[in-house]
Structures are given as structure tokens and as C-alpha cells.
Amino acid sequence: MSVLSSARNLVSVAGEVARFALRPMTVEDAKAKIRGRMAARERLFLQMVRETIWEYPKSPYRRLLEWADWSYEGLAESVGRQGVEATLKTLLAAGVYVTFDEFKGRTPIRRDGLVLECKASDFDNPRVVPSFEVRTSGTRSRGSIVPASLGYIADQRAPAFCLMLEAIRTGAAPIVIWLHYRLGSGMMWWLSLIHMGRPSLRWFSIVDPTAAELSAGHRTLMRLLRIFTGLRGARAPLPEHAGFSNADVVLDAVLDARRRWGRCAVITTPSAATRLAALAERRGIHLQGVTFLLGAEPLTPGKYAEIARSGAGIGVRYAFTEAGAVGGACGVPSTFDDVHLLMDGFALITRARAFADGGAANAFVFTSLLPSSPKVLFNAESDDFGEISERRCGCIWDSLGMHTHITNIRSFSKLTGEGMTLLGTDCVRILEEVLPREFGGRSIDYQLLEVEDDDHLTRLHLVVSPSVGPIDEARLLARFVEELRAPSRPRSFVLTPLWEEAGTIKVVRREPVVSAGGKLLPFHT
Known part of the structure; x- marks a missing residue:
């Protein structure tokens, strides 16, 4: 329950709000705070583990560490010897991580001889008093x-x-x-x-x-x-x-x-x-x-x-x-789309994540370093993947020691139809570049929509905004499928002949669907 739900806490909350609003943070303040954390990453990591994991026996992360026969002392020794990221990679190889669905509480954590039934709230930071x-x-x-x-x-x-x-x-x-x-x-x-x-x-x-x-x-x-x-x-x-x-x-x-x-x-x-x-x-x-x-x-x-x-x-x-x-x-x-990994607050490694119909990509696996983080992330897989590189660029982040860059960030969220799995990002170029160029409209006028028909079978609708104007729907669909069948596309992601034979894809004229979160994505499920 939020502290603001109780009237007796109102005075202390008002004081917290006053300090928050009346003491503005400057650019120099922000740089000093981040610079200090960059110099203390290993200490912050160990403090986070001790205060949010090791001191809470019910923590799923502690259960995983104990299952893998890791002690806090062993963790500290490893960090001192090989650093934060190398230690996290060693833990990952030992099975100490949580997948995206495990972190969301959708599936149990299953390792050899260990089954943990978890809720999403089990990963809340126990030291945070929410405002x-x-x-x-x-x-x-x-x-x-x-x-x-x-x-x-x-x-x-x-x-x-x-x-x-x-x-x-x-x-x-x-x-x-x-x-x-x-x-x-x-x-x-x-x-x-x-x-x-x-x-x-x-x-x-x-x-x-x-x-x-x-x-x-x-x-x-x-x-x-x-x-x-x-x-x-x-x-x-x-x-x-x-x-x-x-x-x-x-x-x-x-x-x-x-x-x-x-x-x-x-x-x-x-x-x-x-x-x-x-x-x-x-x-x-x-x-x-x-x-x-x-x-x-x-x-x-x-x-x-x-x-x-x-x-x-x-x-x-x-x-x-x-x-x-x-x-x-x-x-x-x-x-x-170049961003710097904010290394003062996070460590990032990757884990190979397979697709249902073959192939794999390296999922981002995050660890939070700050005790104020709302969720405890300790080798926690996200739903994203992308390209990670080291580069000196000379910008403000670079001057603070943050040389890790992330580009081409995409989500694993996928569409399924007639037993096939289509990684959503595979269609982005077709939906946002090829179709608008050849049939009119803009990148936000085309969308793949997953629906369930009257027989409870999954179908795909190729949604086209009415603002595009008249189009030859048969030619549009043929062009879409032609691009999907291009030799340069990875076969592990999509098998279009089955879609054609089953009539899975249908052109629908309507505005693309906006998600509950206010996002307009190239694909919607």
C-alpha cells in the first residue's frame, strides 16, 4: 500500500515532496552523481545484492544462488577478481538468471532439481517505500x-x-x-x-x-x-x-x-x-x-x-x-537510434533466446545497481535484443566513462498464424518502407494485426489505413508475400507458402490499432 494512502504519513510525505520540488537538480549535479556511481560500480553491485537479495531469504534470486551453490562471500570474491559483468556471465552459465516470462510471473522458474512458483511482485525491491x-x-x-x-x-x-x-x-x-x-x-x-x-x-x-x-x-x-x-x-x-x-x-x-x-x-x-x-x-x-x-x-x-x-x-x-x-x-x-548504456545504474550481458520455429537472437539481460530501483534485476532477461558495441564518441556520456553503445533495439514480441512464428521486426521494412513507397501513405498507415476468427483459429490481417486511398488489395497482398519470400530473408523466421495456402493473411481497410499503452506498432496482437 502506498504511504500516501495513510493520512498519518501526509506530513512526512509533504516534506519529501518539498525537498523534491524545491531543490532543483542542475546538469552539474547530475554529472557529479553519475560520475560518483561510475567510480563505485562494484561496491554498488555488492550492496544491491546484500540489501535486496541476500537479506531476504524468500527472494527468487537468493533461491537461485543457493541452488547454484553461490554464497555472498563467493560473489564478492568473484567481483573483486573479474569484475561485475564477468561475474554475471559466470552466474548466467550456472543457471542463475530469470527469463522474461519468469520475471513477469507467467511461468515458474525451472532449473535442474529446482522449481519456483513466482509472481511479478516477488521481484519488487523490498527496501523501497513507494510514493x-x-x-x-x-x-x-x-x-x-x-x-x-x-x-x-x-x-x-x-x-x-x-x-x-x-x-x-x-x-x-x-x-x-x-x-x-x-x-x-x-x-x-x-x-x-x-x-x-x-x-x-x-x-x-x-x-x-x-x-x-x-x-x-x-x-x-x-x-x-x-x-x-x-x-x-x-x-x-x-x-x-x-x-x-x-x-x-x-x-x-x-x-x-x-x-x-x-x-x-x-x-x-x-x-x-x-x-x-x-x-x-x-x-x-x-x-x-x-x-x-x-x-x-x-x-x-x-x-x-x-x-x-x-x-x-x-x-x-x-x-x-x-x-x-x-x-x-x-x-x-x-x-x-544510438544510445549509451547507463552504466552507473545497470550492467548488461546477453543470453541466446531461441524462436519457436528455429533461429535465435541475443536477449538483453539486465542487472540493476541502484538500491532505489523499483524492481530488483539480477540477470533478468528483458523482451528486447539489439547490437552492443564499445565506442568512444566524445559526447557527454562518453566523458563520464560510458563507452557501451546500444543500437537497433527491437522486441521479441511475435505474431503466430497457422502454426508459424513471425518475428515482428522482420516485417518492419516491408510495412514501413516498401508498401508506403509503392502503394502510398506513410509508415504509420500499415500494420500486421493478429486476430482470432469464429472458429478460434489465429489469422493475420494486413491493416491499411483508409487515408491511403484506393488500392489494389490483391496486388498489395502479393507484393507483401513476395517480400516475405525474398531469398535474403532468414528461412527460420517465416514460411510463407503455408500462409498462402491457408489464406492466413487478409487485407483489411481500417486505422491501425493503438495498444492499451498508447503505442502504434508495426504489429499488434
Whole structure:
């Protein structure tokens, strides 16, 4: 239960809120905090293990360590001898890790002679006293609740976000948020900007904020923050509803900010930014002076090209609710989606993860180093994979010792139809580049949708927005299948002849489906 749910804690909470809102964090503060943690990574890792795992006998991670015959002393010796990442790789090889589904509580943890039935809440940080709760942006569900604290925002999110904005050179530009209200991303940015002493100018929510299920404590927290921010002479906005169909409202706010201040930073998703860029193009307006900081879904080549054509600047962030901000936009990127691993708070290794019909990719496996993290991550597999490299780039993150870069981040989320498995990212180029180029429209006008028919059989719909105009559906489907059958495509991911014979794919004219988390993805299940 949140501390704000109890009236007797209101005074102490008000004090916490006052400290959070009235002591703004500067860029130099953020750099000093991160620099100090970089110098103490091994100590922070061992402290995290001791305080959130070893002191809690019911921790699934402790049970795994004991099963693998690892003691805390042995762990400390290994870290001193070979470092954090090498120790984590040794533990992974010994079976000390949790898969994505195990971490979510969807499947038991099964190792040789060990079976652990776990819930998602079993991985909550036992030392965190939550100030509020956020919901993860579940693609197939309403997501799960994650407790969080203002201490966590001040410790991890705000410093990371502060330096992301610095890396992409937004300066003191006013900030407009266009993100989900109830989910982690929107709330985390709203709170972090308050702690940075630069509340957002506007906050637009992709879903109706009045329909959000909020606890009394959550509402009280927001009221207190707005009061204390007002005492500092600033204004923390309440969220306003602006769905994808109301992009005009958001674009007007961005253009007004640019007119008044000469520039504007927009915190949103790639799909939303693509809509704003398309709308600006229809109006005959360029977006020079506007900088997008994008996250919550992959920035694909197709979306990047459409946004860049508007003249706007682009940076990428990588975060997920259970962990925090794990990747910060590179100031001198090698690719359009280049982020630095935020090594002051996380360690990252990989684990081979197989697909149902053959092939594999290296899943990201994260370990949290900070005691304020809402979830305890200890060799915890995420649903993402990508390319990891070491590079000196000269940007602000590089100057802090963070030389690990992550690019081409994608999700394992997949579609299944007629017994086949299709890794969603395999179709991104076709949906976002090939079809718009040959049949009209934009990257956000095409989507693969998984549905269940009247006979409870799984089918795939190739969704095309009505805004594309008249099309030859038979030719469209033939072109889609032709691209899937291209020799350059890995056979382990898709077997199209069966789809053709079974009639699994059907063209449907409708708007692409937006997920419960406000994401517009190339594929939806």
C-alpha cells in the first residue's frame, strides 16, 4: 500500500515532496552523481545484492544462488577478481538468471532439481517505500503495477533525463510531453522535469487522463507537487487528452512554443512524432528548432526518415518501467537510434533466446545497481535484443566513462498464424518502407494485426489505413508475400507458402490499432 494512502504519513510525505520540488537538480549535479556511481560500480553491485537479495531469504534470486551453490562471500570474491559483468556471465552459465516470462510471473522458474512458483511482485525491491505506482505498457494486456518512489526519480530518472536533454543540445528549450498519463513514461518525465526545475510547458496524454484509475495517494502526490512547484514560481501542468486523431492540438502547442522561445523539445514516441511530422508537412511547415526525444517503441528507419524530413532534430531514449532509464541518447550517434548504456545504474550481458520455429537472437539481460530501483534485476532477461558495441564518441556520456553503445533495439514480441512464428521486426521494412513507397501513405498507415476468427483459429490481417486511398488489395497482398519470400530473408523466421495456402493473411481497410499503452506498432496482437 502506498504511504500516501495513510493520512498519518501526509506530513512526512509533504516534506519529501518539498525537498523534491524545491531543490532543483542542475546538469552539474547530475554529472557529479553519475560520475560518483561510475567510480563505485562494484561496491554498488555488492550492496544491491546484500540489501535486496541476500537479506531476504524468500527472494527468487537468493533461491537461485543457493541452488547454484553461490554464497555472498563467493560473489564478492568473484567481483573483486573479474569484475561485475564477468561475474554475471559466470552466474548466467550456472543457471542463475530469470527469463522474461519468469520475471513477469507467467511461468515458474525451472532449473535442474529446482522449481519456483513466482509472481511479478516477488521481484519488487523490498527496501523501497513507494510514493506512487505506475503501470507498465503491456502490449497484450493492461500491463502490471510497479511501485516507485520520489527517491528513485531523484536518484535515477532525473539525472539520466537531464543529461539526455543536454546530449541532444536542447538547452533551456520549453518541453512538451505527449505520452500516456497512467503509464510510467509520462509520469516519470513529468516528475523528473519538476525535480530538474524545468516543468514541462504542456503534457498531452494519448489516452483520456480522466478515465485513469488512480489511487488517492497518486492524486495527492500530484497536488502537492503542483503546490510546491508553484511556490518556486513555476507551473507543473496537468495532463490534457490528445489522442492520435488530435495531433493538431499538439502541433499547435509545439509551434506556439517555437514562436515564443525559438525552439521546443518534444518528449514522445516515434509513431506520435511521425504523425506530427506528417501534419506539419501537410500544412507546409518545417520543424527546424524542434527536437524530438523518442522512446517507448523502436525508432525504425522508415519512421526516422519521415521525421527527419521535417527538419526536426531527433534523439532516442531507452527505458522500461521495471528498471528505469537504461539508455541515453548519444550526442554524436553512429546510427539514428544510438544510445549509451547507463552504466552507473545497470550492467548488461546477453543470453541466446531461441524462436519457436528455429533461429535465435541475443536477449538483453539486465542487472540493476541502484538500491532505489523499483524492481530488483539480477540477470533478468528483458523482451528486447539489439547490437552492443564499445565506442568512444566524445559526447557527454562518453566523458563520464560510458563507452557501451546500444543500437537497433527491437522486441521479441511475435505474431503466430497457422502454426508459424513471425518475428515482428522482420516485417518492419516491408510495412514501413516498401508498401508506403509503392502503394502510398506513410509508415504509420500499415500494420500486421493478429486476430482470432469464429472458429478460434489465429489469422493475420494486413491493416491499411483508409487515408491511403484506393488500392489494389490483391496486388498489395502479393507484393507483401513476395517480400516475405525474398531469398535474403532468414528461412527460420517465416514460411510463407503455408500462409498462402491457408489464406492466413487478409487485407483489411481500417486505422491501425493503438495498444492499451498508447503505442502504434508495426504489429499488434
